[in-house]
Amino acid sequence: MSTVLLIEDEPALGMIVRDSLEVRGFTVLYASEGNEGLALFRQHQPDIVVADVMMPQMDGFTLAEHIRQDDPDVPIMFLTARSQTADVVRGFELGGNDYLKKPFSLDELIVRINALLRRKPTSQPTTTALLPIGHYQFDPSKQKLMLGGQTVLLSHREAELLRRLYEQRNQVLERSVVLTELWGDDSFFNGRSLDVFITKLRRHLREDTQIQIINIRGIGYKLIV
Numbered sequence: 001m002s003t004v005l006l007i008e009d010e011p012a013l014g015m016i017v018r019d020s021l022e023v024r025g026f027t028v029l030y031a032s033e034g035n036e037g038l039a040l041f042r043q044h045q046p047d048i049v050v051a052d053v054m055m056p057q058m059d060g061f062t063l064a065e066h067i068r069q070d071d072p073d074v075p076i077m078f079l080t081a082r083s084q085t086a087d088v089v090r091g092f093e094l095g096g097n098d099y100l101k102k103p104f105s106l107d108e109l110i111v112r113i114n115a116l117l118r119r120k121p122t123s124q125p126t127t128t129a130l131l132p133i134g135h136y137q138f139d140p141s142k143q144k145l146m147l148g149g150q151t152v153l154l155s156h157r158e159a160e161l162l163r164r165l166y167e168q169r170n171q172v173l174e175r176s177v178v179l180t181e182l183w184g185d186d187s188f189f190n191g192r193s194l195d196v197f198i199t200k201l202r203r204h205l206r207e208d209t210q211i212q213i214i215n216i217r218g219i220g221y222k223l224i225v
Contacts, residue, residue, distance in 0.1 A: 002117055003027040005046040007037035007063065008079065009055045017050075020106045021113075034058025038066050046074070048116055050109075053080035053091070061094055068095040068156045072143075075116035079104070092193050095156035097184060119184065131166050134208035134225050138162060145204055152204050157182055161197050165213065165223040175220040 004026050008014035011032065018028045029044055031037035035058050037051065049067060053060035064076050077098040078091050088099050097119075098112050130146075131138040137146045143159040145152045154162065160182055165173055179186040179194055198213060198221060205211045212224040 001025045001027060002047040003029065003044065004113065005029045005031070005037060005041055005044070005049045005051075007031045007034060007049070007051040007055065007060070009033055009052055017106065017109065021110070024110060026113075034060065034063040038063055041067055042070065045071075048075045048077070048113060050077045050079060050113065053078050053087070061090060064091070064094045064096055072156050072160075075119070077112060077116060088189075089193055089196060092183070092190075093155050093157060093197070115184065119181075131163075133162075133166060133169075133205070133223075134211040136205065136208060136211075138166065147207055154204070158197060158200060158204075161194075162201055165201070165221065169223045169225055172216050172220045172222050178220070 004021055006014065006018055006021070006028055008017065008030075009032050014030060014032065018030050021028050029040045029046055031040050033055050034051075037049075038058065040046075041049065049064075051060040051063055055063075060078055060080070064078075067074065067076065072095070075097045076095060077100060078096050079100050079102060080087070081102045091099055097116055100109060100112060131140065133145075135147060138144070139146070140159055140163045143154045143156065145154055145162070161178065164178055164181075175191070175194070176186045179190050183190040183193065198215075202213050205213070210225070214222045214224060216222055
């Protein structure tokens with residue numbers, strides 16, 4: 001059965017969630033704060049991370065940044081009472097895969113965990129070559145976009161989106177496909193989040209005026225190089 005790393009600084013809630021997961025057959029690693037959670041992640045390499053956002057010492061967003069440096073694929077779910085759009089978008093931008101607002105149903109939590117685990121890739125192709133995008137060089141494995149002596153470090157989701165656009169360059173990358181693969185579903189909110197990431201990639205690539213990311217209304221996006 002799958003191993004869940006649970007990081008939650010409210011002891012009562014942490015115990016309830018841990019017990020509920022263990023009853024359903026999950027192996028649960030529990031930490032009460034971010035630094036401890038990161039150490040457990042690096043030691044045990046769990047199948048999924050479920051982390052509170054607001055924690056002492058290291059918050060959930062910072063934890064996610066560290067985890068994404070080690071593992072670009074492990075699913076990360078945030079638990080939080082914060083529901084402002086900016087917070088949610090930031091969580092996805094840092095590599096989060098799902099966002100559950102407190103208070104939540106334990107049944108819903110478990111359904112979402114199982115959904116994320118089903119989407120987790122069993123193997124990930126390793127890309128070591130630099131990909132030419134106009135005058136830029138793109139390193140998908142290190143999430144770096146380079147032009148001359150300048151390097152931009154992309155977020156996990158920016159790099160994955162750019163990789164897909166590159167693989168489909170001069171063709172349409174379907175919006176519904178990329179939303180399902182990177183966000184989990186093609187809901188309206190996730191669509192807005194995708195639009196934010198497209199805008200960021202356009203900004204990163206603006207030094208080469210020959211490069212365009214075109215919006216194909218109602219269908220998707222096309223990278224023209």
